[in-house]
Each structure stands twice: as C-alpha cells, then as structure tokens.
Amino acid sequence: MVEHTTAATDAIVTLDVALPGIVWGWMITLNMWAKSIGTGVVLIGVYLLKKYGDRVASVKTMMPVISFIFLNIFLLFTLLDLHQPFRMWHIFFYPHWTSAITVGAWLATIFTGIIFVMAAGKILNKINEEQYNKLMWAAFVFAIPVTLYTATIMGEASARELWQTPTELLQMALAAFIGGSATYLILGVGDRNVKRDLAIVLAVSATLSFIVYMGEYYFGAMKAEEVAATIAFVKDGGAYHTMFWLGQVMGYIVPVALVIFALRTQSNSLLALASVLALAGLWIAKHVWLVIPQLLNLS
C-alpha cells in the first residue's frame, strides 16, 4: 500500500477508472504491412522495368496484379477497422482536408484505380505499351505519397510522442522497399543480376530500418518524457521486450546476414528465406511500434 512508498514525490494513483485498451490493433498493422507490399512492388517494379527492360517482362503483369491484391487487403482492413464502416463514404462527401486520413484515403483510392486498370488491361490484353507506360509512371508517382501518408497520420496523432513524422516517413519508405524487393525475390523474378539488385535493396533497407529503430531505442528518451516512458515497454523487463527484439532479429538482422551469405554462395533459396523472414519480421516490428504508445496512460 501507500505506506510502502519511500519518496514523498513517489505519488501513486489510488483510484481511477479502467484505462482504454489498444484501439489501433492488428488490423492497422496488417493495413500498414499490406500497403508496404502494395506500393513497394510498384516502386521496385518500375525500377526493374527501367533498368532491365524485357529481361523482367513478367513484372509487367506481376506488378499491378500483386499490388492490386495487397492494396485491397490494405483497403479491406482499413474499412474493417472503422467502427462505422458503412459510413466510409463520408470521407469522400464530407472531406476534412487538414486530416491526413482524408488525403490518404483519396490518394489510395486513385492509386488503386490506376493499378486496377493496369492489371485488368494486362490480363485482358486491352492495353498497349504506350498506355501501360503512362499508367505505370502515374502509378509510380502515386505510390510515393500512398506509401508515406500513414506516417503523416501517425504524426498528427499528437498524443503518441513516439510516432514522429520524419522518422516514420523514413520507416514507411524503407518498409515499402523491403516489401517490394522481398516479394520479387520470393517469386524468383529475373536472372542473377536482377536478384542481386533486389537483394541489395532488401539488405540496405533492412539495415537502415534497424538503425532507425536502434536510434529510437537508445536515444528516443532524449526527445520527451513520454517517449522515454513508451520506450520502457520494449526495454528490459518491458511487456513488449521479446516481441520487439524478435521483430528486429527476424525482420532485419537475420535477413541481412542471409543476403550477404546468399550473394556469396549465389543461393536463391537463401534469398527467398531472407525475404520471408523480412516480411514476417516487418509485421512484428510494425506491430510493436503501433501498440506501445497506446499503452501509455495519457491522464
């Protein structure tokens, strides 16, 4: 009880209401994860098509089809996470343009429309090269803000000090590069040179992601008292300590090691394994980062 406290400043809450649980949970994690793949395959796919041309012809169909699938997973879980999903249309008919949620919803809808036309056009052979290229560049341009806008939402969520827009923007971009390169590696796209490029993108993005997380882990507490209290959930003894490190090891450290080993031994199966681990680890890392600021009591 209170008599066990030692310092006079060691105040203890003795009566309060139950605290709210995690409001943005696994559906939002899945939303971000699927979006990273949906936009990443476009960003990386355009790079492959420009650099390697017809040597990666399969990407022309693969890119919009995979993107469309994952964008729909992203949109479906965005919708399901709403408590009033049937009112989704309010975003389009009562838009509030100071909200990154509104801006993002519009951008994602236009982007998905472009991807749908590309995918349908390719599958049904109703699109020529010139039309495809125009749509591809439009998709590339839209893929960038669609990848990044979630970071702006998190930045607008000013109650959660851990989510800082500049850092989250970088994490979102890196997640897309990991998602795109890992997907193509799992599908075994291209020859040795293509795979080498994809492996390098994967390894560099994973390394940078790890560095950003470590930066927050070790120096985040210097930013604000709330960040220090949030980071405590992943430090030694914190409720999310194990899960945090599982995400870092599985998503970033092991894939980088496997990529280095795979490039030396030219092993495609190791590259595929690295990619699967990177995608799984990405989900875990993102989930931990989404949940821990919500555990902090705000009042």
Added chain:
Amino acid sequence: MKLGFLVDLALCMGCKGCEVSCKVENEVPLSMWRLRVKYVDVGTFPETKRTFTPLRCNHCENAPCERICPVSALHYLENGIVNVDKERCIGCAGCVMACPYGAIYIDPETNTADKCTYCAHRVAGGMMPACVVACPVEANIFGDLDDPTSNISMYIMEHQGNVKVRKPEKNTHPKHFYTSGGEVNLNPLASKREEGYNLFNNITHLKHVGGH
C-alpha cells in the same frame, strides 16, 4: 464568446458528484467516462495526502482531434466548444490517437467517438453544464473567457500565477484550467499506477469495446 472551464483543486473533495451527474446527463455507457475524478496519494505514511483531479476534454483552441478527424465529426462551435457529430463520425479513432489528454473514447453503443462537450446542449439553453450544477463546493467554474466580468475570468485574474493547464508543451492551448494543482495532479507521468494499489479495484485495461 470563448467558453472555458476552471477547477479549483483546493476546493475539490473527490465526491465524484460531477462524474455521476455527467454520466446521467449525457447517458454515458457503462465503463466509459466523459469526466472522471482521479485520486492520487502523495507522501510516506503517516504523512500522506490525497489529491483529487477532475479530468475532462480540454476544448483546446488548437485541437488535434479536430484536425485529424477526416469527416469533421469533431468540430468547433462558435462558443469555442469542441463538439462531436455522432451521425458524421466513421469511428476511425484518429481522434482517440490524437488527443493528448485521453479524453475521447469510442462509445460501445453507437460505435462513434464521444467525449465531454461542456454539456453543449445545456449551454445552448442557457444552463450550466451538469457537473457545475452538481458540485457541492463550487470547485467547477464555467463561463466566458472573453468576458472580463464572468466568474471564470475574475477567478483567473485573482489566481494569476497559480493557473495551470495540462501538458502546455503540446501547444494545444486548452480552455480548461486548474488552480492549486501541481505535477502530481496534471502530469500522468508524475504518478505511478501499480496493481493492487487501488481503493476498490485493480486499475486495469479495458478490452477494446465497440466494433471489434
């Protein structure tokens, strides 16, 4: 007109009359609170002191909830109240993530965001908020901050140097003030929450209710 609220923490005796009247007036569902009174104990036994802090929406002049709401369900009234349009809300919970004060919850019955509105419906009819009426010691003071002759303006003038807001560093410019309060009352990180250290029940996390 810019409506504001002030709580004199030196007067508050933790009776929770405001809490109950708020729930009744606004039909706040079980397990949810537009307004709550937090007890914090300070000191080492037997030299201990119990503090009471009524917590509600701060009706910020620069409200993050209003800014993040994608459909303007959270909006300003002309008198400065941050109101909620439950018919407009899509339940994205962006406002719950944005409010630095933890003042917004998802109503499990309507599946929409809800919070203290300073009893905007009562104010529109010329009445005081329910919690003001219920307070037996007049610790809750409500009125027009733009009017220098209003009770709240005069109270703030009288207590200059002793008037605080929660988390001023967030730059939300709250229109809810406290007097006679300190870090322990106003900063959630200044007090501990430990299982078993509660008067009636363990403080716990609610499972997220409403929707899924």
